[in-house]
Amino acid sequence: MPAPSADRTVAPAPGGLAELEARDITAWFGDRMVLDRVSLTMPAGGITALIGPSGCGKSTFLRILNRMHELVPSAQLAGQVLLDGTDIYDPQMRLMDARRSIGMVFQKPNPFPAMSIRENVLAGLKLTGTKASKADKDDLVESCLIKGGLWNEVKDRLDAPGGGLSGGQQQRLCIARSLAIKPRVLLMDEPCSALDPTSTRVIEETMLELANEVTIVIVTHNMQQAARVSDTCAFFLASQGTPGVIVEHGDTNAMFTNPQDERTADYVNGRFG
Numbered sequence: 131m132p133a134p135s136a137d138r139t140v141a142p143a144p145g146g147l148a149e150l151e152a153r154d155i156t157a158w159f160g161d162r163m164v165l166d167r168v169s170l171t172m173p174a175g176g177i178t179a180l181i182g183p184s185g186c187g188k189s190t191f192l193r194i195l196n197r198m199h200e201l202v203p204s205a206q207l208a209g210q211v212l213l214d215g216t217d218i219y220d221p222q223m224r225l226m227d228a229r230r231s232i233g234m235v236f237q238k239p240n241p242f243p244a245m246s247i248r249e250n251v252l253a254g255l256k257l258t259g260t261k262a263s264k265a266d267k268d269d270l271v272e273s274c275l276i277k278g279g280l281w282n283e284v285k286d287r288l289d290a291p292g293g294g295l296s297g298g299q300q301q302r303l304c305i306a307r308s309l310a311i312k313p314r315v316l317l318m319d320e321p322c323s324a325l326d327p328t329s330t331r332v333i334e335e336t337m338l339e340l341a342n343e344v345t346i347v348i349v350t351h352n353m354q355q356a357a358r359v360s361d362t363c364a365f366f367l368a369s370q371g372t373p374g375v376i377v378e379h380g381d382t383n384a385m386f387t388n389p390q391d392e393r394t395a396d397y398v399n400g401r402f403g
């Protein structure tokens with residue numbers, strides 16, 4: 131269980147909770163279009179789940195939301211991603227600022243294995259050139275590990291290597307590391323798919339607590355997980371080699387109990403995918 135957020139919490143990011151809006155996102159790898167004019171608003175302080183069968187473009191869409199798509203040499207993109215109204219692709223916006231505001235947690239936990247737990251949490255400060263006193267760093271390590279739901283398990287061994295933790299603990303360490311640079315949005319690409327049910331439950335509880343201070347977008351193949359954690363949901367589909375589109379989006383409860391599109395009903399009820 132994540133420790134209850136007591137006296138010390140991660141201070142809200144400057145600017146507070148942020149809405150993320152994707153407008154008319156079209157994406158290509160080489161000549162191949164993989165997303166076709168996808169628009170989606172991800173509400174501030176909410177958890178939005180991206181669901182859909184394999185290959186429909188969910189991860190590509192997620193990576194576009196913090197400018198990771200452009201790391202692939204053949205990748206191209208059209209459209210806008212607005213963080214509280216500011217386009218993260220605007221030439222005035224520095225790449226570092228976009229990535230700093232919009233953090234990412236990956237499918238496979240990727241702590242720096244030889245670095246200590248403490249150094250892992252603080253790694254983002256180094257990368258972003260942020261200076262902090264020893265006392266501030268101690269506070270930050272503690273508050274981020276509390277928020278990541280890991281503090282109680284590691285508080286007596288902060289100098290032990292991050293690679294010595296279990297898979298679930300490593301993933302929570304990665305969440306704590308992301309929080310240390312105070313992102314306004316946290317993107318999570320199947321964060322529990324490599325974890326056992328107990329670790330999955332702890333991460334889900336952590337997410338529900340974090341949503342008070344950071345907007346969350348999660349890609350998941352697990353329909354129960356989408357139903358448990360998300361407030362809103364978007365169903366992606368790429369039928370027969372066509373680019374991915376959003377077939378339906380909206381309130382998660384409504385999409386699971388009363389989907390408007392037959393294809394959504396078939397997918398959420400496990401009839402394909």
Ligand SMILES: Nc1ncnc2c1ncn2[C@@H]1O[C@H](COP(=O)(O)OP(=O)(O)OP(=O)(O)O)[C@@H](O)[C@H]1O
Pocket residue numbers: 159164182183184185186187188189190191202
């Ligand atoms: N680096 C890449 N180079 C070329 N094509 C890619 C690359 N990454 C993804 N694709 C293609 O883009 C399409 C969308 O892939 P993407 O990984 O976004 O789908 P997904 O819905 O996240 O799938 P999954 O659920 O299996 O992770 C797929 O057809 C995939 O083959």
